Amino acid sequence: MSGYEAHAGELVADCRLRAATDLFAHTWDPVILVGLLGGARRRGVLRTEIGGISDKALTEALRRLLGHGLVERRRYAQAPPRVEYDLTALGRSLVEGPLRALGDWVDAHGDELLEASGAPDDDEW
C-alpha cells in the first residue's frame, strides 16, 4: 500500500501512466497480447483463435503492438516464407503483470461491472 498511496499524487500528473492506459485504449490489443501468451503464432492462426476480429483490425492492432515494442515479427527463410508474431520481453511483462491483474479482477468482479451498466439518471445532474 505504502508505495502506491505515497505516489498517488504523482501518478495523477504522470504522463507515463496516461501512456500506459492508452495501451488498453484499443479493444483488441490486450486480447492479442493474451493470445500470444502461449507462444509465437502465425497471423492466420492468431486470427482464428481470437475469433470475431476482422483482417483489417488485426493488421492495425499488430502494427500498433509492433510500434510499441510489445510484439515482434519473425520471418523464416523458407518457401513459402513463414512469418510469426511473438511477445517481446516488454510485452510479456505487460501481460504477466497488469493484464493478469485485470483478468483476475474480471474473474472476481466482472458480473458487478456488467450489472452496473448505463448512465446515471438525469435527475442526478
Add this chain to the structure above:
Amino acid sequence: MSGYEAHAGELVADCRLRAATDLFAHTWDPVILVGLLGGARRRGVLRTEIGGISDKALTEALRRLLGHGLVERRRYAQAPPRVEYDLTALGRSLVEGPLRALGDWVDAHGDELLEASGAPDDDEW
C-alpha cells in the same frame, strides 16, 4: 501462473475482458480513479488536483464512471449544497488491483515503452 495460463484460451474469447479493458479506453478515467484514492473530493478540488483536464472532459468522465458503478456521488443537504465524488467498493477494487499493477509496471518499464515509439518500418510490411 497456473490459473492464468490455463484460462488464456477462455480469456481471449471472454467478453468481460473486453469490457474491462474498455474501462481504460478513455484516458482520463483511470487518472480520476487514482485521484479519488485518497478519499472523497468535490468536483473543483478534483479538477485542480488532476491538472490539464477541461471542465467538459471531467463531466463526461465522471458520468462514465458513475454509469459503470466505479464512482458514487454524495449530496449533502446544506446551503449551498455540497456534492462530493468517491470510489465505490467496485471502483476501489479496480484501483487497488489492476490499476496499481499498471502503475507498478509503468515505474519499471515506462521508459522502455516511450523509447519504443513510432510505427514499424514500412519494409517490415
